[in-house]
Amino acid sequence: AQSVSQHNHHVILSEAASLELGCNYSYGGTVNLFWYVQYPGQHLQLLLKYFSGDPLVKGIKGFEAEFIKSKFSFNLRKPSVQWSDTAEYFCAVSWDSGGYNKLIFGAGTRLAVHP
């Protein structure tokens, strides 16, 4: 079955440190890739998405992600994190499943940024 793996469940950083969150998926066909963020007590918000074209995708709040097809990876990066980036981050993958755009999620990575 298709799956999405996020490498780290918890990450703790100091402000201004660089961030990279790993994401790998198992589906071998054409996929769409997403990163969502969930701030404490809130719903999921879309950070960025990849459908086609340039594999380096820029999203909101200074985040970017790189799609590496040969590695089935879609890692999220930010050069310098802020305290306000404390949240849970979810990688998600969708593909055409019998005419339906099925979306599955990784288990999430909790990021804590200390001042």
Place this chain on the structure above:
Amino acid sequence: EAQVTQNPRYLITVTGKKLTVTCSQNMNHEYMSWYRQDPGLGLRQIYYSMNVEVTDKGDVPEGYKVSRKEKRNFPLILESPSPNQTSLYFCASSSKTGSGGYTFGSGTRLTVV
């Protein structure tokens, strides 16, 4: 404003008492889904709907029902809730192409005692 509206935000109920969580979207999206979020497991799909009167099971459908009588509404029904259904639930919608990604509701935190 384009949005997915879920109600209620918080719900505490007792085992076996039927409940319904409502979900409505104003974007004319074809696809709608319900997910439950549990610590360490991410979001798992319960049911989804490709269009009016078209629904299908997701990965964890046991104990849940849905209906899609109108395009904008996709209620989640727990006929006989049990404590293992205590969770955070999200409704989401997407266009048929999925090009905009899924839009999520604010979530419903359900506690079954």
